[in-house]
Amino acid sequence: MLTRNSLLTLLVFVMVLSFTSAAFAFDACVATANGFFKIKSYKLAFTHYDAYAKRCEKNLTATDPDDHYLCMKQAEKKQLEEGRELLEKTFYCYYMAGVTLEKMNKPADALNYYVKALYMTAAYKNVTFIHTITRKKTTKSLVFKINPKNLNDNYDRIYALGIDTVVLMEKIRAVAEIRRDLAKLIEGNIDPEKQGEYKARFAVCQTREYNLSVLLENLVVYEMNRGIYTRFDAFVKHINEFKPITPAVSSLLKVAEVMKQNLITIIAHSENPYSVPTLEELNAKLAGLSEIIDYIHANIN
Structure with a gap:
């Protein structure tokens, strides 16, 4: 006998057959999660979104099984299409x-899930291609990149919920340190047979680092333009400790x-010397930030 949840799942699946997102081909798991969301069964919807995203x-990230081919170009194209579609689903499910x-x-x-989604705009996979006739093996590291239709919505939700400035800076630094280490491996041609993988991972890190940096920049500038310097001060204090x-x-x-x-620009357009913060305070902030920027430029290794 079907349990209540099993019956509900079956009902939802039938209801949403024609309402699956057009961003990717029909997928039963996505459709089921969307169905639970539509009927406001949020706990079950989250369970399905979370499990499928993971x-x-x-x-x-798993190494793909051997892909047999007659035409390498077509085989690679198929893998790229499948990878991008899988990445779209991962982003969408973390976002939802x-x-x-x-x-x-x-x-x-x-907030944690929105940040997870932000990471899922780029990924890479190692694929071994085997020629059907000659049996020649070729291993490639393929990079998948997407521009999800919900990306701006995802940014908006993070803005609304307000991620901590220092936490975000540390996330950027963590990705940047991996990117830096990969750059050393690439520049030194360490492990020549793994250079393709290193370059693919480097490209993924660049995309993730960029997305996180855009988020941080917009959060700080948004507040500055409204006379709020909480994030500005937190940023300056933390980067000074690097x-x-x-x-x-x-x-x-x-x-x-x-x-x-x-x-x-804010100082140049400020007409009231007694505004809050005052012009004197703004100039002090500018001097402090400028000093840190100059120090980093002079000491970066």
Whole structure:
């Protein structure tokens, strides 16, 4: 006999056959999760989104079984298409898991899932291609990149929930340190047979680092333009503590330079010397940030 949840799952599956997102081909798991969301069964919707996102992410990073081919170009194209579709599903399910958690009044958990989704705009996979006739093996590291239709919505939810500035800076630094280490392996041609994988991983890190940096820059500048300097001050304090100065700080340095230019513009257009913060305070902030930027440029290794 079917349990109540089994019956509900079956009903939802039937209901949503014609309502699956057009962003990717019909998928029963996505359809079921969407169905639970539509009927406001948020706990079950989250369970399905979360489980499927993790399964898709695992499949993305797993070494692919041998792909037999007659035409390498077509075989590679097929793998890229399948990888991008899987990445789309991973992003979408993490994003929707976040939306569902918000519906369940769990903003902190939702924020974590939105950040997970932000990571899922790029991935790589090692694939071994085997020629059907000659049996020649060729291993390639393929990079999948997407521009999800919900990407701006995902950014908006993170803005609304308000991720901590220092936490975000540390996430950027963590990705940047991996990117820096990969750059050393590539520049030194370490492990020549793994160079393709290193370059693929480097490309993925670049995309993730960029997305996180865009988020940080927009959060800080948004507040600055409204006379709020909480994030600005937190950023300056934390980046001043970075020791030693390595190329891993490059993205944060770019954010700092954008902040500096924005502050220069704010000061130039400020007509009230007694505004809050005052012009004197703003100039002090500018001097402090400029000093840090100059120090990083002079000491970066």
